[in-house]
Amino acid sequence: AQKITQTQPGMFVQEKEAVTLDCTYDTSDPSYGLFWYKQPSSGEMIFLIYQGSYDQQNATEGRYSLNFQKARKSANLVISASQLGDSAMYFCAMTKSGSTLGRLYFGRGTQLTVWP
Amino acid sequence: ETGVTQSPTHLIKTRGQQVTLRCSSQSGHNTVSWYQQALGQGPQFIFQYYREEENGRGNFPPRFSGLQFPNYSSELNVNALELDDSALYLCASSHDRARIAKNIQYFGAGTRLSVL
Numbered sequence: 505a506q507k508i509t510q511t512q513p514g515m516f517v518q519e520k521e522a523v524t525l526d527c528t529y530d531t532s533d534p535s536y537g538l539f540w541y542k543q544p545s546s547g548e549m550i551f552l553i554y555q556g557s558y559d560q561q562n563a564t565e566g567r568y569s570l571n572f573q574k575a576r577k578s579a580n581l582v583i584s585a586s587q588l589g590d591s592a593m594y595f596c597a598m599t600k601s602g603s604t605l606g607r608l609y610f611g612r613g614t615q616l617t618v619w620p
Numbered sequence: 621e622t623g624v625t626q627s628p629t630h631l632i633k634t635r636g637q638q639v640t641l642r643c644s645s646q647s648g649h650n651t652v653s654w655y656q657q658a659l660g661q662g663p664q665f666i667f668q669y670y671r672e673e674e675n676g677r678g679n680f681p682p683r684f685s686g687l688q689f690p691n692y693s694s695e696l697n698v699n700a701l702e703l704d705d706s707a708l709y710l711c712a713s714s715h716d717r718a719r720i721a722k723n724i725q726y727f728g729a730g731t732r733l734s735v736l
Contacts, residue, residue, distance in 0.1 A: 550727075608663070610664075
C-alpha cells in the first residue's frame, strides 16, 4: 500500500525567507510520481510541482523546488522567498503506475503560516 | 483557475437523505476523480470515471456512486447520508494521454457537505 507521511502539522516562516516542508513516502513500486499541492482556505487544491521516480534531477517550478532523495524515500518541498500569499495547507501526494489513472494518495498536510 | 467547476459550493442535509454533487471537468480532460476530505485530513480517493465508466474505487461503500456524461462532466451521489459523510468533496480532472505516474489532476474548489 502507498503511504505518505507529513510529520509537521504546522510551520512558520518569515516573509522572504525559505522554508522546507517534509514528506516521506512508502511504496514498493519502482514507478511512481510525487506531487505537492497547495490548499488555501477557499478549499481548492492547487498543483505546485511534480517529481517522477525515474527523474534524475530535482524538479523546480519558479519559487518551488522538490528535494528528492530516492534512497531515503523523501520528497521535501522547498519554498524560496516566502510571500504572505503562501500561507495555506500543503499536501504531499503520490501516484503509482496502475489501472487507475493518476489516483492520488495524500498525506495529512502541513499548515504553513508566513508572517511579515 | 483550473477550469474545474463544482456545484453547489455548500450543502446541508439531514441523516438518511440523498445528495448529488456535480463537477465539470477542464476542457479537453476525459477523466474525473472524486475525493473526500474530512476536517483536518488529507483527501481520500472515492472513485474515478473514465470514458463514462468507473475506473477504480477507494474504500467507500456502495452508497457512494457516480456517473460520467459524454461531455466528461460527472456526478457523485451519496445515499442514506451519515453524520461521518460531512466533509469537503473534491473533484479532479485529468487526461489519459499523460503517463500514469505523471497524470496531473486539476481540482475544483469543492463542495462542503454538512450532514445534521
